[in-house]
Amino acid sequence: MPKKLTRKALIAISSFNGAIYPGGHKTGLFYTEALHPYEVLSDAGFEVDLASETGTCGLDYNSLQLPFLAGSDKAVYDNPKHPFQVKLNSQLKKASDVKKEEYGVFFASAGHAALYDYPTATGLQVAAADIWDRGGVVAAVCHGPAIMPGILDSKTGKSIIEGKTVTGFTIEGEMIFAILDKLRADGVLPIVEAVTKVGAYYSSPMNAFDDYSITCGRVVTGVNPQSARSAAERCVRLFDAL
Structure with a gap:
């Protein structure tokens, strides 16, 4: 572990809380996509803080329903x-x-x-870029890679994911949620389009809800809620190998 890096992690949270789902339900933070990284990083000895662009957040409706919130995760939510x-x-x-x-x-x-506020979340992007420039690890899960095109390498002035292989929520997944037409209407880019637009290579799992995460250099990405824990575990291994 480099001496210049503190064993401290910042988990970014989306501050957007609009109604986009069928039935008028709101999106927001997908609960376990922050909870699972928090648990993994905390268990590995990291001090963990949470931050959003505005200092506020709401929760994603779907993330609080079965099968996404159950068991020990539901117990945390209820406490x-x-x-x-x-x-x-x-x-x-x-x-x-x-x-x-x-x-x-x-x-x-x-x-x-995240598709709605991460692309313009300059405060979060600046924090991530500073961590990157000091040799740290930058990671995202599911729709989180929407922030990565705006995280710039100070040496190149380009996105840190240019030329790197990343993953993120699939177009198939958007169709399963019946949300793709709404995203198109709102003018927000699905992950595969957002990352390839800045020169990254997109890697997809066999199935939309497989646990699938990848490491490319100092970038870690996971594809969906099921991948939040494995992506965080990759962060720990990568950080400890720096």
Whole structure:
């Protein structure tokens, strides 16, 4: 582990909380996509903070339904005193207030909301770019890679994912959620289009909801909620090998 990097991680949270799903349900943070990385990183000895662009967030409706929220995850959600719940509900930081030089890992959690605010979330992007420039790890899961085109390498002035292989939520998955037409109407780019537009290579799993995560250099990406834990585990291994 490089001496210049602190064993401290920043998990990004989407601040968008609009109604985009059939039935008028809202998107927002996909709950386990922040909870699982928090658990993995905390268990590996990282101090973990949560931050959104505005310092506020809402929860994705689908993320609170079966099968996505069950068992021990539901127990955390139902316990207001759990450390993750406290972080999310009363200690969520505003990106512009984050002391970016303190972190060695940046992890962008998601929800469809990320497609709407991450591309212009300059506070979060600046924090991630600072971590990157100091040799740290930058990661994202599901729709989280929507932030990566705007995370720029100070040496090249280009996205940190240019020329790298990444993954993220599939077009097939958008069709399963019956949301693709809505995304098109709202003018937001699905992940495969957003990342390839800046010169990244997109890698897809066999099935939309397989646990699938990849490491390319110091970039880690996961494809869906089922991949949040494995992506975070990759972050830990990568950080410890730096």
